[in-house]
Amino acid sequence: MQLSAVLSFVALVASATAIAVPNSIVDYLTKRQDGCELYCNPLTTAQSDCQSQITCLCGGPVAALVYTCGTCKYQRDTTQYAALQQEIDQYVANCAANNSPVGALPIPYCSAPATA
Secondary structure (H helix, E strand, O other), X not given: OHHHHHHHHHHHHHXXXXXXXXXXXXXXXXXXXXXXXXXXXXXXXXXXXXXXXXXXXOOHHXXXXXXXXXXXXXXXXXXXXHHHXXXXXHHHHHHHHOOXXXXXXXXXXXXXXXXX
């Protein structure tokens, strides 16, 4: 389930409050197993622990998991930088729209491993 499930859950909760929160980041970050499970799988637990509380889903611990999972995904496939950052930016915007701002979560472009 990972990040895509958490973000889908954020979307579900937000829709219940009449604010649309796209779930594409969750789908994007969890659509395949790629070595980031250690960083992305804890999002499943976070989703369960948060239940339907936007303040929890957009809280520091979950935002940190979103960032860490996204950064790992980038390090595994550097061609996905722009798409990953866009999805994370949307998560940030959705949280802010629900009065639970998380602040900027920029993936460090230099975090990519060197390529030969």
